[in-house]
Amino acid sequence: MKLPREFYRQDGISLAKALLGKVLVHHTAEGVTKGIIVETESYMGVIDAAAHSYKGKKDGRCNIQYNEGGYAYIYMIYGMYYCMNIVANEKDVPEVVLLRALEPLEGLSLMEQRRKTSKRKALLSGPGKLCQAMGIGKDNYGTDLCEDKLYVEDLAEAIDFEIEVSKRINIDYAGEARDYLWRFTIKDNPYVSVKMKTPS
Template identity: 50%
Template structure:
């Protein structure tokens, strides 16, 4: 499998979002290679998207990475305790990104399980296995992704995405938990792999 290059990310954000599905997110950490297949994403379209952190051209220390060219990680904290990882997209000064909402665990399962539950993977119940990475905060805990990776170049060796050719049906829906975003809460910018058991919400 080939690592995705900058040109993949520096395109239309909605196209990138759909094409991220089925790709492999990898975090190499403390000798472990943690791998999850991307099964659910949401696109955030920047200046004109009331759900985006960069809506209206907002630029803060936190959102600065969104203004870079595509191909960087944007990691932010929610509720003061959980991290979310996004893929910065489009061209420089166009602050758009794709939130990775859910992964299907592929490799490094024991390490992911220790991170989430302090147990080995085989000790988990079926419910715990299903919940290992089926949400943006959950997957960051399992994959050991935190603010230290904010601004990480996705074309380097620590956090990156591998291409993967696979056929599946894609479901499109409204984004989740953004009721504050007025009309933007109804935009159909969430995409997920049909019938995958690891998506966060049907």
């Protein structure tokens, strides 16, 4: 079942946890792809130095973050890879959840074609890889996830899992925010992008 608007109206940290074990679905002319969300990160808007909307920033790409929850915030990194975020919370509260990794569920051959690899664990293990495999790009910016093209649904049979909490990835520029424990993964899932470091 497709998730309703109300699901997305929770704060960015709660939403990042709640999205784990849900299924991202994308309908394209090439076919349908689906993956189970196994890794997320919260970006908490005006209070978060790692967030694009830090201190209330409102430029062109940030505008969609100020909508109510349930819209796609897509941006490009390194001039070549897209990343997909899901807008959280209520209107004018610019919190988002970055989707960092999926476990492939449907449309595997299409994902392999797009990624030019048959290594299943490498298909969706990172935000750029995820978008490439799922066919997500700039045209998906602002997509309403309550419609029928790009959306999140419940898994047919819910799975039990433990959530691991850790620091977010590649945000060393963000001062003390780089140490916030706002990355969430399904424990022991082989499809996460970066494995948890075990204490020595």
